[in-house]
Amino acid sequence: MRLKEKYQKEVVPEMMKRFNYESKMAVPKIEKVVVNVGFGKMVSSKLPQERQKIIDAIVNDLSLICAQKPALTKAKKTISGFKVREGEIIGAKVTLRKQRMYDFLERLIHIALPRSRDFQGISISSFDEKGNLTIGIREHIAFPEVSPEKVKFIFPFEITIVTNAKSREEAIALFELLGFPIKK
Numbered sequence: 001m002r003l004k005e006k007y008q009k010e011v012v013p014e015m016m017k018r019f020n021y022e023s024k025m026a027v028p029k030i031e032k033v034v035v036n037v038g039f040g041k042m043v044s045s046k047l048p049q050e051r052q053k054i055i056d057a058i059v060n061d062l063s064l065i066c067a068q069k070p071a072l073t074k075a076k077k078t079i080s081g082f083k084v085r086e087g088e089i090i091g092a093k094v095t096l097r098k099q100r101m102y103d104f105l106e107r108l109i110h111i112a113l114p115r116s117r118d119f120q121g122i123s124i125s126s127f128d129e130k131g132n133l134t135i136g137i138r139e140h141i142a143f144p145e146v147s148p149e150k151v152k153f154i155f156p157f158e159i160t161i162v163t164n165a166k167s168r169e170e171a172i173a174l175f176e177l178l179g180f181p182i183k184k
Contacts, residue, residue, distance in 0.1 A: 002102070002106070003102045003105055003106050003109075003178065003179075004099075004102045006178065006179070007029070007178065010177065011027075011174065011177040011178060012024055012027050014177055015027045015028070015170075015173065015174065015177065018173060019170060019173075028131065028163050028164055028165035028166070028170050028171065028174050029163065029164060029174075030101065030105070030161055030162070030163050030174075030178075031097075031162045031163060031164055032095055032096060032097050032101060032162045033095075033096040033097075033101045033104055033105065033159060033160070033161050033162070034093060034094070034095050034096075034159070034160045034162065035062065035065070035066055035070075035093065035094045035096070035104075035157060035158070035159050036091065036092075036093045036157060036158045036159075036160065037058055037062060037070075037091055037092050037093070037155060037156075037157040037158075038090060038091040039054070039055060039058065039089070039090055039091055039092075040090070042054055042058075042153070042155065054153070055072075055089060055092075057152055057153070058092060058155055059072070059092055061140055061146050061151070061155075062092055062094060062140075062157070063094075064143075064145040064146055065104075065140065065143045065145055065146060066094040066096060066100070066104060067100055067103070067104070068094050068096065068100060069094075070092035070093060070094045071092065071093055071094070071095075072089050072091070072092050073089070073090060073091040073092065073093055074087050074088060074089055074090065075087060075088045075089075075090045105161070105178075107143060107144065108159065109178075109179055109180055109181070111142075111143070111144055112137065112142040112143045112144075113142075113181060114181075115142040116137065116138065116139070116142045117138065117139065119181075120183065121181045121182055121183035122135060122175075122180055122181060122182045122183060123183055124172065124182065124183065127168050127171055127172060128168070129167075129168055130163075130165070130168075130171075131163045131164075131165030131166070131167060131168055131170060131171025131172075131174075132160060132161065132162050132163060132171070133160070133161040133163075133171065133175060133180075134158060134159070134160045134161075135158070135159045135160075135161075136156060136157075136158050136159075137156060137157055137158070137159065138156045139154045139156070140154060140155055140156070140157060141154055161175075
């Protein structure tokens, strides 16, 4: 069963029972997924040509994983300790909504997380007070779209799943019912 169908047919009735909601519209839902990569140490000590090659490779792999072109993020101010100049490209991010979001979450739950090295479940400490979930992926090659033979280097990235839940408990219940592997 697709994730969106599962949410509508199984999760909504169960959440209404558990939390005594009056309406289906009161049940929390996933609003968006933000995938974020910081280039950091990968590009800080490189020459401009090498830096651009690395950035292009990361953007290409991230667009394969998310099925959407990433937006490049620039430094807001100069920080000499990190060897960063104002206006320099320091990362990339993708915001997924609607069908692309559900497709990405299905691949994350069923393929990428189980393929991740040393993965034992999502910790409850990964949830913030507003019910958003943030997961760090150490190796991007866990996703099936990326061919490990063609990858020049492996990079980590962060996934933030934003919900409209009122509390942390509601969000944890929502993610458990959707099938996320959460540690007890």
